[in-house]
Amino acid sequence: MLGSRRYDTQVGPTLGYSNPTPEPTQYTSPANLFLEEEVYQLGSCPGVRSLPPGAERDFLTLSWGPIVYRTSYAPETKRLLPVFLRCLNDAGEESEPNHVSSDLSEDSTDIKIAILLSLFPNIKQEELLEILVSCEGSVENASALLSAKDATLCTPVNAKRVASSSSLGVQTSLSSHILATAEDGSMKPIREVTSQKKPLPPRKGKTLHLYSPEDIAAYTPCTIIHNFLPAKEANALLVELLDESKHFTRDSFQLFNRTVQSPHTHAVYVSTPEEHRQQTSEYTYGGTYRSNVRQATPQLRVVSRQVQKVVNEEINKRIRDVYPDGKKLQYQSPKEWRPNAAFVNCYDGPNESVGYHSDELTYIGPHPVIGSLSLGVAREFRVRRIVPREEEAASTEPHDNNHTTSLPDYPQKRTGPAERIEAEGQISIHLPHNSLLVMHAEMQEEWKHSISPAQNISPHPISGNRRINITYRWYRDTLHPRFTPRCKCGEHTILRCAQRNQDTRGRYMWMCYAGFAPGKEGCSFFQWAEFDDDGDPVWAKKALADDAPALTDFSASQ
Numbered sequence: 001m002l003g004s005r006r007y008d009t010q011v012g013p014t015l016g017y018s019n020p021t022p023e024p025t026q027y028t029s030p031a032n033l034f035l036e037e038e039v040y041q042l043g044s045c046p047g048v049r050s051l052p053p054g055a056e057r058d059f060l061t062l063s064w065g066p067i068v069y070r071t072s073y074a075p076e077t078k079r080l081l082p083v084f085l086r087c088l089n090d091a092g093e094e095s096e097p098n099h100v101s102s103d104l105s106e107d108s109t110d111i112k113i114a115i116l117l118s119l120f121p122n123i124k125q126e127e128l129l130e131i132l133v134s135c136e137g138s139v140e141n142a143s144a145l146l147s148a149k150d151a152t153l154c155t156p157v158n159a160k161r162v163a164s165s166s167s168l169g170v171q172t173s174l175s176s177h178i179l180a181t182a183e184d185g186s187m188k189p190i191r192e193v194t195s196q197k198k199p200l201p202p203r204k205g206k207t208l209h210l211y212s213p214e215d216i217a218a219y220t221p222c223t224i225i226h227n228f229l230p231a232k233e234a235n236a237l238l239v240e241l242l243d244e245s246k247h248f249t250r251d252s253f254q255l256f257n258r259t260v261q262s263p264h265t266h267a268v269y270v271s272t273p274e275e276h277r278q279q280t281s282e283y284t285y286g287g288t289y290r291s292n293v294r295q296a297t298p299q300l301r302v303v304s305r306q307v308q309k310v311v312n313e314e315i316n317k318r319i320r321d322v323y324p325d326g327k328k329l330q331y332q333s334p335k336e337w338r339p340n341a342a343f344v345n346c347y348d349g350p351n352e353s354v355g356y357h358s359d360e361l362t363y364i365g366p367h368p369v370i371g372s373l374s375l376g377v378a379r380e381f382r383v384r385r386i387v388p389r390e391e392e393a394a395s396t397e398p399h400d401n402n403h404t405t406s407l408p409d410y411p412q413k414r415t416g417p418a419e420r421i422e423a424e425g426q427i428s429i430h431l432p433h434n435s436l437l438v439m440h441a442e443m444q445e446e447w448k449h450s451i452s453p454a455q456n457i458s459p460h461p462i463s464g465n466r467r468i469n470i471t472y473r474w475y476r477d478t479l480h481p482r483f484t485p486r487c488k489c490g491e492h493t494i495l496r497c498a499q500r501n502q503d504t505r506g507r508y509m510w511m512c513y514a515g516f517a518p519g520k521e522g523c524s525f526f527q528w529a530e531f532d533d534d535g536d537p538v539w540a541k542k543a544l545a546d547d548a549p550a551l552t553d554f555s556a557s558q
């Protein structure tokens with residue numbers, strides 16, 4: 001990928017180190033793994049050279065056109081180096097060398113932030129972003145503002161405050177010190193001004209790479225929490241699940257006359273033996289009962305409590321800050337989110353993946369929230385918004401594995417995924433070890449997500465080439481399979497949301513799905529699904545009142 005790119009050092013972006021050697025070097029100790037990724041990438045990027053083993057990475061040069069920044073190799077810069085490299089890669093992909101712009105205002109935000117971070121390593125990334133936005137994206141102006149002698153934030157008192165607060169892990173907001181012009185012409189703190197500005201959407205046909213929690217929350221229906229668990233706990237969970245992954249299996253599904261296997265392995269985890277029984281004999285997925293259901297491990301249970309707490313906090317923030325009038329979405333549950341099932345996926349090596357899909361709503365209901373924890377090798381989580389179109393072949397859409405619903409990638413459609421990415425653009429969210437991604441309530445109905453095959457990966461010290469992903473889900477009592485409609489063949493139906501047809505978009509339907517399970521024929525059963533405002537099927541509340549609760553959440557079962 002990087003290796004095929006040519007950069008013109010006169011006009012394009014370059015990056016280099018002191019004391020370079022042409023040969024990439026293999027590092028083996030865990031402490032150096034991050035370097036290994038960089039060395040690997042640097043080594044395959046023409047014009048950019050890597051360091052010999054043991055050499056001091058004490059300064060770094062970032063250059064773009066006539067601007068050259070030489071800076072100390074701060075941890076923040078180091079963290080952003082892959083971002084910078086990726087941006088170089090994208091820049092190379094998008095422009096002929098002579099068309100590479102030397103105008104910084106046209107560069108990606110990530111490059112600009114990487115440059116600002118290299119210049120101001122003590123200032124937090126989100127602060128830099130705010131300042132950058134207030135300067136209309138001009139790195140020069142942002143940099144001038146930040147370093148101006150008379151700027152309030154750079155007085156010795158404030159500089160000291162920044163340094164000491166960041167060493168404590170609590171950053172004093174610089175943006176409260178800087179004024180910017182608001183839309184009404186008045187001067188207001190930057191934070192207030194920038195929070196009114198809408199981010200730019202991904203460009204057509206391009207992949208927008210996002211790394212910072214602020215960008216991810218602004219551009220997608222997801223929030224991310226990096227370093228979610230204490231490091232030891234994350235590692236213990238990873239070790240436990242790697243051991244479990246010996247029992248993982250691939251799902252099979254039927255695509256026309258072919259039986260296809262999912263390109264990764266997985267298992268489902270539940271709390272109690274009774275739930276195990278139900279999951280293997282009552283709940284169906286893609287027309288079959290699951291065989292790979294397992295009892296939640298001790299670490300999975302402990303972590304589920306932490307996930308539950310943080311996911312609920314993130315849901316409340318999202319409602320307060322993003323949703324219209326500060327109210328939950330229609331059909332979103334107003335109750336506390338309590339995970340009672342965990343799907344654990346293992347991606348062994350760079351080629352394992354999951355295609356674009358929305359998660360099946362059958363048991364988690366409309367507008368569900370999902371907490372997704374990533375462990376081991378970092379991979380790219382790609383998302384794209386579903387754009388409505390005139391023709392919808394809703395009743396004939398296939399499945400890509402037994403717990404997810406692949407909606408768009410269907411041969412009968414006029415456009416395939418590549419054309420849609422071309423038309424709509426996609427966003428790539430970088431998911432490092434120990435990051436929790438919350439997929440919010442609008443995600444499954446309005447967006448699709450995937451784990452794309454990787455060109456290269458950086459081995460993780462514990463898992464090698466493997467990535468483990470846990471999606472914690474809340475199966476709703478009112479959607480227990482004993483309540484949901486059966487189709488004409490007597491099979492359980494699945495719940496889908498119409499996504500592309502302008503007229504029916506957002507409406508829910510129960511459909512037969514047996515045709516997508518190997519060896520089964522489906523029927524044409526179809527019924528619109530009706531929910532109350534809280535996302536419970538209109539008929540289920542009464543049924544549930546006469547019945548025992550269905551599933552136990554992880555925290556209650558300990």
Ligand SMILES: O=C(O)CCC(=O)C(=O)O
Binds near residue numbers: 404
């Ligand atoms: O591995 C991931 O991060 C996503 C997995 C996923 O989409 C799923 O399990 O439905």
Ligand SMILES: [Fe+2]
Binds near residue numbers: 357358359404449
């Ligand atoms: Fe999914």
